[in-house]
Amino acid sequence: MKAQAITKSIQRVELALHHEVEQFLYAEARLLDNRQFSEWLSLISEDVVYFAPTRYNVMSKDPDNEFSSGEDLAIFDESKDSLSRRVKKIQTGRAWSEEPMSRTRRLITNITATQSAQGELLEVTSNFIVYRNHLERTVEIFAGTRTDTIVEKDTHLGFELERREIIFDQATILAKHISILF
Amino acid sequence: MSSSTNTNGDFQSSKWTKEGINGLIDNDRGTLDPRIYVDKDLYELELKNIFGRSWNFLAHETQIPNPGDFFQNYIGEDAVLVVRQADGSVSGFLNMCRHRGMKICRTDCGNAKTFTCSYHGWSYDRAGNLINVPMKKEAYRNEIKLEDWGPPKLEKVESYKGLIFGTWDPNAPSLTSYLGPMTFYLDHYLDRSGEGTRALGGVHKWVIPSNWKMAAEQFCDDMYHVDYSHASAMIAQLPEGADPSMASFPKDGNQFGCAEGHACSFWSSPFSNAGSGPAAMEFIMGPEREEALQRLGKVRVAEIAGMNSTVFPNFSLLGAGAFTIRTWHPKGPDETEIWSMIIVNASAPDGVVQALRKNIIRTFSPSGTFEQDDTENWAEMQRVFRGTKAQSTSLNSGMGLGHARQDERFPGTINFGYAEEGARLFYRRWKEMLTAPTWRDMSATLKEVS
Ligand code: FES
Ligand SMILES: [Fe+2]
Numbered sequence: 352m353k354a355q356a357i358t359k360s361i362q363r364v365e366l367a368l369h370h371e372v373e374q375f376l377y378a379e380a381r382l383l384d385n386r387q388f389s390e391w392l393s394l395i396s397e398d399v400v401y402f403a404p405t406r407y408n409v410m411s412k413d414p415d416n417e418f419s420s421g422e423d424l425a426i427f428d429e430s431k432d433s434l435s436r437r438v439k440k441i442q443t444g445r446a447w448s449e450e451p452m453s454r455t456r457r458l459i460t461n462i463t464a465t466q467s468a469q470g471e472l473l474e475v476t477s478n479f480i481v482y483r484n485h486l487e488r489t490v491e492i493f494a495g496t497r498t499d500t501i502v503e504k505d506t507h508l509g510f511e512l513e514r515r516e517i518i519f520d521q522a523t524i525l526a527k528h529i530s531i532l533f
Numbered sequence: 534m535s536s537s538t539n540t541n542g543d544f545q546s547s548k549w550t551k552e553g554i555n556g557l558i559d560n561d562r563g564t565l566d567p568r569i570y571v572d573k574d575l576y577e578l579e580l581k582n583i584f585g586r587s588w589n590f591l592a593h594e595t596q597i598p599n600p601g602d603f604f605q606n607y608i609g610e611d612a613v614l615v616v617r618q619a620d621g622s623v624s625g626f627l628n629m630c631r632h633r634g635m636k637i638c639r640t641d642c643g644n645a646k647t648f649t650c651s652y653h654g655w656s657y658d659r660a661g662n663l664i665n666v667p668m669k670k671e672a673y674r675n676e677i678k679l680e681d682w683g684p685p686k687l688e689k690v691e692s693y694k695g696l697i698f699g700t701w702d703p704n705a706p707s708l709t710s711y712l713g714p715m716t717f718y719l720d721h722y723l724d725r726s727g728e729g730t731r732a733l734g735g736v737h738k739w740v741i742p743s744n745w746k747m748a749a750e751q752f753c754d755d756m757y758h759v760d761y762s763h764a765s766a767m768i769a770q771l772p773e774g775a776d777p778s779m780a781s782f783p784k785d786g787n788q789f790g791c792a793e794g795h796a797c798s799f800w801s802s803p804f805s806n807a808g809s810g811p812a813a814m815e816f817i818m819g820p821e822r823e824e825a826l827q828r829l830g831k832v833r834v835a836e837i838a839g840m841n842s843t844v845f846p847n848f849s850l851l852g853a854g855a856f857t858i859r860t861w862h863p864k865g866p867d868e869t870e871i872w873s874m875i876i877v878n879a880s881a882p883d884g885v886v887q888a889l890r891k892n893i894i895r896t897f898s899p900s901g902t903f904e905q906d907d908t909e910n911w912a913e914m915q916r917v918f919r920g921t922k923a924q925s926t927s928l929n930s931g932m933g934l935g936h937a938r939q940d941e942r943f944p945g946t947i948n949f950g951y952a953e954e955g956a957r958l959f960y961r962r963w964k965e966m967l968t969a970p971t972w973r974d975m976s977a978t979l980k981e982v983s
Contacts, residue, residue: 405735407641416643422887424735424875428894436895440769440902443777447762448905486913522641523870524739527912528905 364464364473372464372475375501375510380457380479383532388438391532392431394506396513401429403517403533418518426519426529437532448530453485455531461496472513475499483531491526495519497533548574551968558960563931563953565960567918570744575967576866583846583966584609588691588698588711590848590860591615591625593732593876595695601644601659606872607862608701613687614638614648615697616659625687625699626661637684641736661686694723695730695876696858704972714944715795715844721837722856725825728879733890737873739899743911745847745861745869746963751907752851752859753796753843754788754955757932762910766902770808786950787836788933789943792976794962796955797842801835809855809892816885817854821878832942843955845962854878855889857897867915871908873898930956 363369382391395401403426404418419425429437440446461478476498483491496518504511517533554575557566569575589608596604597617604615605628612628614637630637635652638645647664649656654667663679687699691708693716698708709716723730741748751758759767759782767780783800790796825834839853847861859873875893877886896903917923933952940947948954962975969975 405737407736409640409643413640413643419735422890423733424737424890424898425894426737426898426900428891430891433891433895436769437902440765443765443768445768446765446906448909489912522738524737524899526739526899527741527908528739529900530905 362465364466368466368473369462369464371509372473372501373462375508376459376462376475376477376499378508379512380459384455384457386441386452388441390507392435392438394508394510394512395431395434396502396511397431399429399431399434399512400514400516401427401434402515403427403519406519406522408522426524427517427533434532441530446530448528451486453483453489453531455484456482457533458482471502473501473503473510475501479533481531481533483526489527493519493521493526493529493533495533547578549578549967554578554964554968558957558964559927560930560934560957560961563929563934563957564927565930567924567926567928569960569963570746570915571866571918571924573866576863578967579846579863580609582968583963584611584863586700586702586705586966586972587846588689588700588705588708588844589846590844590858591623591690591697591699593695593730593858593874594692594697595731596642597623599644601646602642603638603645603659604642605638605640606860607870608699609863612636613699614661615690615699616645616661618659623690623692623697624660625690626657627684627686629684630655631663631682631684632666655682657683693719696723706972711793712795712844713793714789714791715793715797715842717833717944718789718795718797718799718837718840718842719844719850720829721799721833721840721853722850722876724828725821725854726878726880727824727828730876731879733875733877733886735874737871737898739871740864741869741871741908741912742867743869743908743915744866745863747911747914748859748861748869748871748907749843749845749847749849750956750959751911752841752849753959754790754798754841754953756782756786756788756798756800756841756950757953758907758910762906763903766896766906769902783839784951787940787943788948788950788952788954789945790937790948790955790958791945792958792962794845794959794966795843796959797840798950798955799837799840800950801838808896809888813854813885813888813892816881821854821881824880836942843959845959846966851897852893855881855886855893857893869911930960 405424406417409416441449458480459477464473464475466473478496481493498516500514501510501512557569591606592604592615600617600619602617606613613625614628615625618624628637630650632655635650637650637657638648647656647658656665658664661683663682688703690699693708768777771780783802786798786800788798841851843849850856850858855877857873858876859871862870864870875890930953933948937946937948937954965975
């Protein structure tokens with residue numbers, strides 16, 4: 352698993368579609384900030400791949416060693432079923448990592464969208480900073496980037512998430528846990 | 534030795550006396566003094582007298598299979614480079630350059646012929662010997678004796694069934710002697726298959742604002758917290774439409790503790806892997822169990838379907854068939870860095886490994902649905918103990934006190950799974966190791982103590 356190299360010729364999508372993609376990512380982030388988890392889940396494809404590798408500190412001559420592979424440890428390696436169970440856990444009202452409720456604010460930026468030759472799938476990259484505040488004074492900040500595959504569908508936001516790879520910019524996660532979604 | 538490592542138990546310079554430390558843990562009444570989690574002087578003593586003398590987990594054999602493969606780990610707060618040698622043995626040495634103290638190696642793992650310090654360029658071989666200093670002739674006039682300036686090396690490095698441990702203490706007993714009766718239980722994880730175990734790639738590392746003993750102690754014996762702490766995760770694992778009251782942890786377990794301070798609790802229903810799906814369960818309940826039965830016998834397979842455990846002081850294991858291992862690295866009295874990995878049976882088919890891997894990632898990891906609620910509790914407890922009233926108020930560690938038994942099926946001291954026998958014996962060892970001047974002064978029968 353490796354961070355996406357920047358390709359020379361980016362086939363950008365047309366302005367109106369790009370705008371819709373941006374609005375989708377903003378709305379999706381807002382659903383999570385607002386704890387509208389069931390609505391968020393309805394945007395997730397039944398065969399979603401939702402993956403976040405771990406990272407090592409490596410030298411620049413050894414880049415292949417930096418990210419864990421899909422057969423190694425991961426921060427997330429989720430299916431629709433496991434994401435649903437994460438939501439179900441929070442909704443029990445007894446998930447102590449989220450009870451009392453945390454306050455989150457997701458900043459989603461640097462959005463680029465490209466379309467595959469077949470035209471169906473959109474590859475969307477975005478950066479994030481997620482601020483999480485919990486209890487009296489816990490503050491956790493997660494920064495990273497995401498590479499999504501989304502497709503136009505009749506969800507309430509017009510797109511469905513097929514694939515999401517999340518790269519956290521921390522080798523040691525500076526948080527007592529990751530109890531939120533990205 | 535090329536450098537002086539004082540491995541004698543020494544608390545003369547501490548504000549703590551032996552009597553004071555003994556009073557922190559009262560196993561006759563079943564009480565703990567909260568200062569064990571916050572006191573800076575106790576923490577310094579732990580680093581020196583416990584981590585400086587005990588056997589500490591370094592790596593799994595399969596993480597560093599080839600000559601030059603290395604993995605950087607910690608013993609207490611000391612960074613240690615663990616390196617596979619050309620002859621297949623493993624060496625470990627302090628990751629500190631003897632010139633001014635810079636880290637010799639700044640990457641987490643990899644393969645190297647030599648390690649060169651990034652400050653002034655002193656370089657060391659795979660065993661930690663200083664082999665070159667820049668401008669040796671011009672600057673040092675050839676007067677420096679390279680052989681005198683290697684970093685301290687681990688005095689002993691030994692493996693138990695795939696797990697490599699090391700100690701700074703030349704007087705420490707052998708690893709198997711140190712593990713004592715714990716090896717019987719470790720085999721539940723490590724010896725189920727003739728092919729042994731292997732580590733998956735990657736390490737989970739994350740930071741919790743709480744004392745390392747909260748985690749080490751919970752993993753050594755605490756089945757009691759599962760129903761309440763992990764209620765939400767267990768409810769979420771139930772099949773669609775199931776009654777939430779079915780989310781209940783097994784109530785049939787036993788618990789082991791010993792004078793060496795290691796402890797575990799175990800249960801007989803296949804709870805731990807339930808979330809990994811039918812294919813993995815079929816393997817675990819079928820051929821995997823069959824081979825384990827032949828190797829370990831009926832008692833250890835039927836009575837130990839899943840197990841949480843701690844090897845004193847800070848190395849824990851949890852699971853069955855595939856399991857998580859973790860080191861609770863101390864980073865001050867009020868901070869712990871968790872390093873966890875996943876170990877699987879080498880005989881498990883690929884599909885099964887992937888299912889077990891995902892189940893562990895989803896339950897026990899920084900994002901793990903079970904683990905989240907453990908770290909939440911510990912972080913909050915640590916803040917509670919800031920108060921002086923809190924620090925002078927004793928805690929209850931008396932569950933099952935007076936009900937320990939000997940059980941011919943299981944070595945060590947045994948109690949009902951829902952007890953605090955493991956924690957009491959863990960803390961008994963903790964205070965003993967903090968205060969005993971030598972291994973001879975520790976009560977555990979350690980045959981090979983020199
Ligand atoms: S500190 Fe390592 S060479 Fe100077
Ligand atoms: Fe737990």
